[in-house]
Amino acid sequence: MTLEAFAPSQPLTLGVELELQLLSTHDYDLTPYAADMLRLMRQHHPDLPGTVVPEMTRSMIEISTGICQDGADALAQLTQIRNALVACADKLNIAIAGGGTHPFQQWHERRIYEKERFHQLSKLYGYLTKQFTIFGQHVHIGCPDADAALLMLHRMSRYIPHCIALSASSPFVQGQDTAFDSARLNSVFAFPLSGRAPCVLTWAEFGQYFNKMTATGVVQGMKDFYWDIRPKPEFGTIEIRVFDTPLSIERAAALAAYVQALGAWLLDTQPFTPCEDDYLVYTFNRFQACRFGLEGVYVDPANGAHLSLAEHILRTMDTIAPYAHSDFSLLRTSVEQRHNDAHWLRECQAHTPLLGEVSRQAALRFRQVPPMQP
Numbered sequence: 256m257t258l259e260a261f262a263p264s265q266p267l268t269l270g271v272e273l274e275l276q277l278l279s280t281h282d283y284d285l286t287p288y289a290a291d292m293l294r295l296m297r298q299h300h301p302d303l304p305g306t307v308v309p310e311m312t313r314s315m316i317e318i319s320t321g322i323c324q325d326g327a328d329a330l331a332q333l334t335q336i337r338n339a340l341v342a343c344a345d346k347l348n349i350a351i352a353g354g355g356t357h358p359f360q361q362w363h364e365r366r367i368y369e370k371e372r373f374h375q376l377s378k379l380y381g382y383l384t385k386q387f388t389i390f391g392q393h394v395h396i397g398c399p400d401a402d403a404a405l406l407m408l409h410r411m412s413r414y415i416p417h418c419i420a421l422s423a424s425s426p427f428v429q430g431q432d433t434a435f436d437s438a439r440l441n442s443v444f445a446f447p448l449s450g451r452a453p454c455v456l457t458w459a460e461f462g463q464y465f466n467k468m469t470a471t472g473v474v475q476g477m478k479d480f481y482w483d484i485r486p487k488p489e490f491g492t493i494e495i496r497v498f499d500t501p502l503s504i505e506r507a508a509a510l511a512a513y514v515q516a517l518g519a520w521l522l523d524t525q526p527f528t529p530c531e532d533d534y535l536v537y538t539f540n541r542f543q544a545c546r547f548g549l550e551g552v553y554v555d556p557a558n559g560a561h562l563s564l565a566e567h568i569l570r571t572m573d574t575i576a577p578y579a580h581s582d583f584s585l586l587r588t589s590v591e592q593r594h595n596d597a598h599w600l601r602e603c604q605a606h607t608p609l610l611g612e613v614s615r616q617a618a619l620r621f622r623q624v625p626p627m628q629p
Contacts, residue, residue, distance in 0.1 A: 264491025326512025355425030355499030410527030436548030
Protein backbone atom coordinates (compact mmCIF):
# COMPACT_ATOMS: atom_id res chain seq x y z
CA MET A 256 0.00 0.00 0.00
CA THR A 257 1.34 3.43 -0.97
CA LEU A 258 0.65 6.69 0.78
CA GLU A 259 -2.32 8.48 -0.74
CA ALA A 260 -2.01 11.96 -2.17
CA PHE A 261 -2.68 14.91 0.11
CA ALA A 262 -6.08 16.28 -0.88
CA PRO A 263 -6.59 20.02 -1.40
CA SER A 264 -8.43 21.81 1.39
CA GLN A 265 -9.11 25.40 2.38
CA PRO A 266 -6.39 26.41 4.87
CA LEU A 267 -7.52 26.82 8.47
CA THR A 268 -10.93 25.26 8.01
CA LEU A 269 -11.94 23.04 10.91
CA GLY A 270 -13.57 19.73 11.63
CA VAL A 271 -14.50 18.53 15.12
CA GLU A 272 -15.11 14.98 16.32
CA LEU A 273 -16.41 14.10 19.79
CA GLU A 274 -16.61 10.63 21.36
CA LEU A 275 -19.51 10.55 23.79
CA GLN A 276 -20.71 8.37 26.68
CA LEU A 277 -24.09 6.62 26.64
CA LEU A 278 -25.41 6.35 30.20
CA SER A 279 -28.19 4.44 31.93
CA THR A 280 -30.55 6.82 33.75
CA HIS A 281 -30.91 4.16 36.45
CA ASP A 282 -27.35 4.23 37.82
CA TYR A 283 -25.46 6.42 35.28
CA ASP A 284 -23.11 3.60 34.35
CA LEU A 285 -22.33 3.09 30.69
CA THR A 286 -25.07 1.33 28.76
CA PRO A 287 -24.79 -0.51 25.38
CA TYR A 288 -27.28 1.56 23.38
CA ALA A 289 -25.11 2.70 20.48
CA ALA A 290 -26.99 0.73 17.82
CA ASP A 291 -30.35 2.07 19.02
CA MET A 292 -29.06 5.64 19.12
CA LEU A 293 -27.69 5.37 15.59
CA ARG A 294 -30.98 3.91 14.34
CA LEU A 295 -33.04 6.73 15.86
CA MET A 296 -30.67 9.38 14.56
CA ARG A 297 -30.95 7.96 11.03
CA GLN A 298 -34.75 7.82 11.26
CA HIS A 299 -35.46 11.19 12.84
CA HIS A 300 -32.49 13.41 11.98
CA PRO A 301 -31.13 12.37 8.57
CA ASP A 302 -30.19 15.89 7.47
CA LEU A 303 -27.85 16.94 10.25
CA PRO A 304 -24.39 18.26 9.37
CA GLY A 305 -21.52 15.83 9.83
CA THR A 306 -21.95 12.24 10.95
CA VAL A 307 -22.89 10.08 13.93
CA VAL A 308 -21.06 6.73 13.94
CA PRO A 309 -20.25 3.86 16.30
CA GLU A 310 -17.05 3.60 18.28
CA MET A 311 -15.05 0.70 19.69
CA THR A 312 -17.53 -0.47 22.32
CA ARG A 313 -21.31 -0.41 22.41
CA SER A 314 -21.56 2.31 25.04
CA MET A 315 -19.90 4.93 22.85
CA ILE A 316 -20.76 6.98 19.80
CA GLU A 317 -18.76 9.53 17.82
CA ILE A 318 -20.23 12.69 16.36
CA SER A 319 -18.47 14.92 13.85
CA THR A 320 -19.17 18.24 12.22
CA GLY A 321 -18.90 18.97 8.56
CA ILE A 322 -16.28 21.46 7.35
CA CYS A 323 -16.39 24.53 9.58
CA GLN A 324 -15.07 28.01 8.86
CA ASP A 325 -14.36 28.84 12.49
CA GLY A 326 -15.23 27.99 16.08
CA ALA A 327 -18.60 29.73 15.89
CA ASP A 328 -19.54 27.59 12.88
CA ALA A 329 -18.38 24.48 14.79
CA LEU A 330 -20.54 25.45 17.76
CA ALA A 331 -23.59 25.96 15.55
CA GLN A 332 -23.16 22.51 13.99
CA LEU A 333 -22.43 20.81 17.31
CA THR A 334 -25.53 22.44 18.81
CA GLN A 335 -27.75 20.94 16.12
CA ILE A 336 -26.22 17.51 16.61
CA ARG A 337 -26.32 17.74 20.42
CA ASN A 338 -30.00 18.71 20.44
CA ALA A 339 -30.86 15.78 18.17
CA LEU A 340 -28.85 13.38 20.31
CA VAL A 341 -30.58 14.52 23.48
CA ALA A 342 -34.00 14.08 21.86
CA CYS A 343 -33.13 10.53 20.78
CA ALA A 344 -31.60 9.69 24.15
CA ASP A 345 -34.82 10.81 25.86
CA LYS A 346 -36.80 8.39 23.67
CA LEU A 347 -34.52 5.57 24.87
CA ASN A 348 -34.51 6.75 28.50
CA ILE A 349 -30.73 7.09 28.49
CA ALA A 350 -28.39 10.06 28.92
CA ILE A 351 -25.35 11.39 27.07
CA ALA A 352 -22.23 12.92 28.60
CA GLY A 353 -18.81 14.21 27.70
CA GLY A 354 -15.71 13.59 29.78
CA GLY A 355 -12.54 11.71 28.85
CA THR A 356 -13.31 8.67 31.00
CA HIS A 357 -16.41 7.32 32.68
CA PRO A 358 -15.82 7.62 36.44
CA PHE A 359 -16.61 4.07 37.51
CA GLN A 360 -17.27 1.75 34.55
CA GLN A 361 -15.47 -1.61 34.56
CA TRP A 362 -13.64 -2.32 31.32
CA HIS A 363 -14.33 -6.08 31.38
CA GLU A 364 -18.08 -5.41 31.14
CA ARG A 365 -17.76 -3.64 27.81
CA ARG A 366 -18.73 -5.30 24.53
CA ILE A 367 -17.11 -4.62 21.16
CA TYR A 368 -19.38 -2.97 18.62
CA GLU A 369 -20.28 -5.22 15.68
CA LYS A 370 -17.91 -3.83 13.09
CA GLU A 371 -15.21 -5.81 11.34
CA ARG A 372 -12.37 -3.36 12.06
CA PHE A 373 -13.23 -3.19 15.76
CA HIS A 374 -13.16 -6.99 16.05
CA GLN A 375 -9.85 -7.12 14.19
CA LEU A 376 -8.41 -4.62 16.66
CA SER A 377 -9.80 -6.64 19.56
CA LYS A 378 -8.01 -9.76 18.32
CA LEU A 379 -4.78 -7.82 17.96
CA TYR A 380 -4.80 -5.76 21.16
CA GLY A 381 -6.72 -8.01 23.55
CA TYR A 382 -8.01 -6.36 26.71
CA LEU A 383 -6.55 -2.99 25.66
CA THR A 384 -9.41 -2.72 23.16
CA LYS A 385 -12.07 -2.75 25.87
CA GLN A 386 -9.95 -0.44 27.99
CA PHE A 387 -10.13 1.90 25.00
CA THR A 388 -13.62 2.83 26.20
CA ILE A 389 -12.33 6.34 26.62
CA PHE A 390 -13.60 9.52 25.07
CA GLY A 391 -11.66 12.13 23.12
CA GLN A 392 -12.11 15.16 20.93
CA HIS A 393 -10.25 15.34 17.63
CA VAL A 394 -9.76 18.62 15.79
CA HIS A 395 -8.87 18.72 12.10
CA ILE A 396 -7.33 21.86 10.65
CA GLY A 397 -7.00 22.45 6.92
CA CYS A 398 -3.52 22.97 5.45
CA PRO A 399 -2.54 24.55 2.13
CA ASP A 400 -0.46 21.58 0.97
CA ALA A 401 1.22 18.40 2.21
CA ASP A 402 4.57 19.94 3.15
CA ALA A 403 2.83 22.79 5.00
CA ALA A 404 0.80 20.17 6.86
CA LEU A 405 3.92 18.41 8.15
CA LEU A 406 5.50 21.71 9.15
CA MET A 407 2.36 22.70 11.02
CA LEU A 408 2.17 19.28 12.65
CA HIS A 409 5.65 19.58 14.13
CA ARG A 410 5.27 23.24 15.05
CA MET A 411 1.96 22.42 16.74
CA SER A 412 3.66 19.69 18.79
CA ARG A 413 5.10 22.35 21.12
CA TYR A 414 1.51 23.21 22.07
CA ILE A 415 0.24 19.70 22.70
CA PRO A 416 0.46 20.30 26.50
CA HIS A 417 -1.92 23.25 26.01
CA CYS A 418 -4.44 21.00 24.30
CA ILE A 419 -4.21 18.39 27.05
CA ALA A 420 -4.50 20.76 30.00
CA LEU A 421 -7.29 22.88 28.49
CA SER A 422 -9.43 19.84 27.69
CA ALA A 423 -8.54 17.54 30.63
CA SER A 424 -11.70 15.85 31.91
CA SER A 425 -10.67 12.36 33.00
CA PRO A 426 -9.63 12.36 36.67
CA PHE A 427 -11.55 9.18 37.60
CA VAL A 428 -10.93 5.61 36.39
CA GLN A 429 -12.85 2.57 37.68
CA GLY A 430 -14.08 4.37 40.76
CA GLN A 431 -10.79 5.94 41.78
CA ASP A 432 -9.36 9.43 41.60
CA THR A 433 -6.17 8.86 39.61
CA ALA A 434 -4.55 12.18 40.68
CA PHE A 435 -4.26 12.88 36.92
CA ASP A 436 -6.29 15.59 35.22
CA SER A 437 -6.17 13.51 32.02
CA ALA A 438 -5.88 9.82 32.85
CA ARG A 439 -7.38 8.98 29.45
CA LEU A 440 -4.10 9.48 27.62
CA ASN A 441 -2.41 6.80 29.75
CA SER A 442 -4.67 4.28 27.99
CA VAL A 443 -3.79 5.67 24.57
CA PHE A 444 -0.07 5.49 25.36
CA ALA A 445 -0.36 1.73 25.88
CA PHE A 446 -0.77 1.19 22.13
CA PRO A 447 2.48 0.45 20.26
CA LEU A 448 1.91 3.03 17.50
CA SER A 449 0.97 5.91 19.81
CA GLY A 450 3.04 8.95 20.81
CA ARG A 451 4.56 11.32 18.28
CA ALA A 452 5.02 11.32 14.54
CA PRO A 453 8.54 11.01 13.10
CA CYS A 454 10.23 14.37 12.54
CA VAL A 455 10.20 14.48 8.75
CA LEU A 456 9.35 17.76 7.07
CA THR A 457 8.38 16.90 3.48
CA TRP A 458 5.63 14.67 2.12
CA ALA A 459 8.20 12.81 0.03
CA GLU A 460 10.17 11.91 3.18
CA PHE A 461 6.98 10.97 4.97
CA GLY A 462 6.05 8.72 2.06
CA GLN A 463 9.38 6.91 2.43
CA TYR A 464 8.72 6.39 6.13
CA PHE A 465 5.18 5.17 5.40
CA ASN A 466 6.44 2.70 2.81
CA LYS A 467 8.98 1.29 5.26
CA MET A 468 6.28 0.82 7.89
CA THR A 469 3.86 -0.86 5.50
CA ALA A 470 6.66 -3.12 4.26
CA THR A 471 7.06 -4.47 7.79
CA GLY A 472 3.40 -5.51 7.81
CA VAL A 473 2.84 -3.57 11.03
CA VAL A 474 0.90 -0.76 9.32
CA GLN A 475 -1.86 -1.07 6.74
CA GLY A 476 -2.85 2.60 6.57
CA MET A 477 -2.85 5.94 8.38
CA LYS A 478 -5.56 4.76 10.80
CA ASP A 479 -3.01 2.40 12.37
CA PHE A 480 -1.03 5.35 13.75
CA TYR A 481 -2.39 6.50 17.12
CA TRP A 482 -0.12 9.56 17.20
CA ASP A 483 -0.99 12.67 19.17
CA ILE A 484 -1.10 14.55 15.85
CA ARG A 485 -1.26 12.81 12.50
CA PRO A 486 -1.75 13.88 8.87
CA LYS A 487 -5.14 13.10 7.37
CA PRO A 488 -4.32 13.18 3.65
CA GLU A 489 -7.80 12.32 2.39
CA PHE A 490 -9.13 15.46 4.13
CA GLY A 491 -6.13 17.72 3.51
CA THR A 492 -5.75 18.28 7.25
CA ILE A 493 -3.73 17.47 10.31
CA GLU A 494 -5.68 15.87 13.14
CA ILE A 495 -4.94 16.73 16.77
CA ARG A 496 -6.02 13.80 18.92
CA VAL A 497 -4.95 14.51 22.52
CA PHE A 498 -8.04 16.37 23.73
CA ASP A 499 -10.31 14.72 26.28
CA THR A 500 -13.94 15.15 25.30
CA PRO A 501 -15.06 18.29 27.13
CA LEU A 502 -18.18 18.33 29.28
CA SER A 503 -19.86 20.91 27.02
CA ILE A 504 -20.01 21.60 23.32
CA GLU A 505 -19.17 25.23 24.06
CA ARG A 506 -15.77 24.20 25.38
CA ALA A 507 -15.27 21.84 22.43
CA ALA A 508 -15.89 24.71 20.00
CA ALA A 509 -13.59 27.04 21.96
CA LEU A 510 -10.80 24.45 21.76
CA ALA A 511 -11.27 24.29 17.99
CA ALA A 512 -11.14 28.10 17.82
CA TYR A 513 -7.90 28.08 19.82
CA VAL A 514 -6.32 25.54 17.46
CA GLN A 515 -7.41 27.60 14.46
CA ALA A 516 -5.83 30.78 15.85
CA LEU A 517 -2.65 28.89 16.69
CA GLY A 518 -2.56 27.41 13.18
CA ALA A 519 -3.12 30.82 11.58
CA TRP A 520 -0.21 32.28 13.55
CA LEU A 521 2.04 29.34 12.66
CA LEU A 522 1.21 29.63 8.96
CA ASP A 523 1.69 33.39 8.88
CA THR A 524 4.85 33.83 10.94
CA GLN A 525 6.65 30.48 10.45
CA PRO A 526 8.14 31.17 13.92
CA PHE A 527 10.67 28.34 13.96
CA THR A 528 11.92 25.37 11.96
CA PRO A 529 11.00 22.10 13.67
CA CYS A 530 13.79 19.63 14.43
CA GLU A 531 14.33 16.47 16.43
CA ASP A 532 15.53 18.47 19.43
CA ASP A 533 12.00 19.86 19.81
CA TYR A 534 11.04 16.41 21.08
CA LEU A 535 13.66 16.15 23.83
CA VAL A 536 11.15 17.43 26.39
CA TYR A 537 8.00 16.40 24.54
CA THR A 538 7.11 13.42 26.72
CA PHE A 539 7.96 15.33 29.91
CA ASN A 540 5.70 18.24 28.94
CA ARG A 541 2.96 15.83 27.90
CA PHE A 542 3.15 14.06 31.27
CA GLN A 543 3.05 17.34 33.21
CA ALA A 544 -0.13 18.37 31.37
CA CYS A 545 -1.77 14.98 31.92
CA ARG A 546 -0.82 14.73 35.59
CA PHE A 547 -1.22 18.32 36.79
CA GLY A 548 -3.30 20.00 34.09
CA LEU A 549 -3.04 23.78 34.19
CA GLU A 550 -0.83 23.54 37.29
CA GLY A 551 1.85 21.66 35.35
CA VAL A 552 5.37 22.76 34.39
CA TYR A 553 6.27 23.58 30.79
CA VAL A 554 9.84 23.28 29.54
CA ASP A 555 10.47 25.43 26.48
CA PRO A 556 12.21 23.21 23.91
CA ALA A 557 13.85 26.26 22.34
CA ASN A 558 15.86 27.31 25.40
CA GLY A 559 15.13 24.90 28.24
CA ALA A 560 13.37 27.57 30.33
CA HIS A 561 10.92 26.30 32.95
CA LEU A 562 7.64 28.12 33.56
CA SER A 563 4.13 27.23 34.58
CA LEU A 564 2.04 25.69 31.84
CA ALA A 565 -0.76 28.15 32.61
CA GLU A 566 1.61 31.09 32.11
CA HIS A 567 2.84 29.65 28.80
CA ILE A 568 -0.75 29.24 27.62
CA LEU A 569 -1.64 32.82 28.59
CA ARG A 570 1.42 34.20 26.78
CA THR A 571 0.52 32.17 23.71
CA MET A 572 -3.07 33.42 23.83
CA ASP A 573 -1.77 36.99 23.82
CA THR A 574 0.43 36.20 20.80
CA ILE A 575 -2.24 34.53 18.70
CA ALA A 576 -5.18 36.78 19.64
CA PRO A 577 -4.82 38.89 16.43
CA TYR A 578 -5.15 35.68 14.39
CA ALA A 579 -8.34 34.42 16.04
CA HIS A 580 -11.29 33.84 13.71
CA SER A 581 -13.69 33.37 16.64
CA ASP A 582 -13.80 33.77 20.39
CA PHE A 583 -12.01 31.46 22.83
CA SER A 584 -12.23 33.70 25.91
CA LEU A 585 -13.96 30.84 27.75
CA LEU A 586 -10.57 29.10 27.74
CA ARG A 587 -8.66 32.16 28.89
CA THR A 588 -10.95 32.52 31.91
CA SER A 589 -10.41 28.84 32.65
CA VAL A 590 -6.62 29.28 32.62
CA GLU A 591 -6.72 32.41 34.76
CA GLN A 592 -8.80 30.56 37.33
CA ARG A 593 -6.74 27.34 36.95
CA HIS A 594 -10.04 25.52 36.49
CA ASN A 595 -10.65 22.91 33.78
CA ASP A 596 -13.29 20.19 33.46
CA ALA A 597 -11.26 17.79 35.60
CA HIS A 598 -11.51 20.31 38.45
CA TRP A 599 -15.25 20.64 37.85
CA LEU A 600 -15.71 16.87 38.13
CA ARG A 601 -13.68 16.76 41.34
CA GLU A 602 -15.79 19.57 42.79
CA CYS A 603 -18.93 17.57 41.99
CA GLN A 604 -17.44 14.53 43.69
CA ALA A 605 -16.60 16.62 46.76
CA HIS A 606 -20.32 17.39 47.17
CA THR A 607 -21.46 13.77 46.91
CA PRO A 608 -19.79 10.42 47.61
CA LEU A 609 -21.62 8.86 44.66
CA LEU A 610 -19.77 8.85 41.36
CA GLY A 611 -23.07 8.02 39.70
CA GLU A 612 -24.21 11.48 40.72
CA VAL A 613 -21.06 12.95 39.18
CA SER A 614 -21.98 11.24 35.90
CA ARG A 615 -25.54 12.53 36.19
CA GLN A 616 -24.31 16.08 36.67
CA ALA A 617 -21.98 15.69 33.66
CA ALA A 618 -24.95 14.53 31.56
CA LEU A 619 -26.98 17.56 32.68
CA ARG A 620 -24.10 19.83 31.76
CA PHE A 621 -23.89 18.30 28.27
CA ARG A 622 -27.55 19.12 27.69
CA GLN A 623 -27.15 22.59 29.28
CA VAL A 624 -29.13 22.04 32.49
CA PRO A 625 -27.74 24.15 35.36
CA PRO A 626 -25.49 22.12 37.71
CA MET A 627 -26.37 21.30 41.29
CA GLN A 628 -25.69 23.90 43.97
CA PRO A 629 -23.25 23.11 46.80
